[in-house]
Ligand SMILES: NC(=O)C1=CN([C@@H]2O[C@H](COP(=O)(O)OP(=O)(O)OC[C@H]3O[C@@H](n4cnc5c(N)ncnc54)[C@H](OP(=O)(O)O)[C@@H]3O)[C@@H](O)[C@H]2O)C=CC1
């Protein structure tokens with residue numbers, strides 16, 4: 001199994017780490033995480049998952065067969081700078097960042113053909129149920145793509161997509177769990193108001209979401225057919241849906257995903273910054 005060096009030690013780095021360790025296929029010692037300055041956080045990651053941590057560029061470089069770039073889009077050039085002269089065609093760089101394009105990362109290494117993969121996992125990696133769309137850059141070999149795909153399959157499902165779709169993927173599946181959690185929170189609040197115990201409500205709501213998700217995955221039926229099956233004329237579902245329609249729930253969701261899509265494209269605007277960074281540091 002490959003050794004993984006992660007540049008970043010935040011939520012996404014932790015979700016992937018947790019999923020890889022939980023898969024039983026990646027020994028915790030194969031993972032090394034780093035961050036910018038938060039010592040406590042690195043200690044916490046070490047203690048929780050038994051992984052290695054370091055902020056020494058030499059150690060990070062020596063450890064990794066694969067580099068995961070898991071810092072915020074605004075921070076990536078600084079995070080990668082110490083590795084500019086080290087990364088090479090045998091050390092794939094796998095970004096999990098929203099927005100940042102493959103081109104801008106490839107251009108960061110003007111002298112070297114660094115293989116760059118752009119992925120967008122989600123935090124369900126913790127329970128090995130992420131959806132991870134990905135796109136490969138021009139220097140990624142078939143073997144490298146296979147092994148990176150395998151790595152993300154260990155924490156859920158994957159789909160190769162054209163790079164042009166990655167901002168849409170980010171809005172839909174990278175961000176997606178947050179929309180679902182917000183819906184769940186709303187259902188829990190309503191449950192409490194109609195007299196359901198808080199703890200029981202959590203169980204009821206999560207099982208309901210899980211069952212609905214599984215049904216969509218295991219049937220050829222569209223969500224629309226599936227909700228119509230639940231709706232008896234004059235019944236409770238119809239009554240509830242009347243409120244959803246009157247208050248524009250579907251439009252709200254569609255607008256939300258459009259806005260997240262636009263935001264992912266805006267975050268990709270850091271390309272200009274990458275070029276400026278290169279000019280100042282070459
Ligand atoms: N959270 C999510 O659900 C998802 C996030 N993503 C993407 O993952 C990336 C990380 O997001 P998330 O984990 O939420 O963010 P966090 O803010 O939780 O973590 C960012 C991490 O990057 C570190 N960092 C910042 N600068 C550097 C540097 N120069 N060198 C090394 N590490 C550095 C930070 O260190 P320190 O704390 O010390 O400053 C921190 O550990 C983002 O690009 C985001 O778009 C993608 C899909 C889903």
Ligand SMILES: O=C(O)[C@@H]1CCC=N1
Nearest residue numbers: 097098170174175176
């Ligand atoms: O909010 C964000 O920007 C990141 C990217 C996808 C999910 N979280």
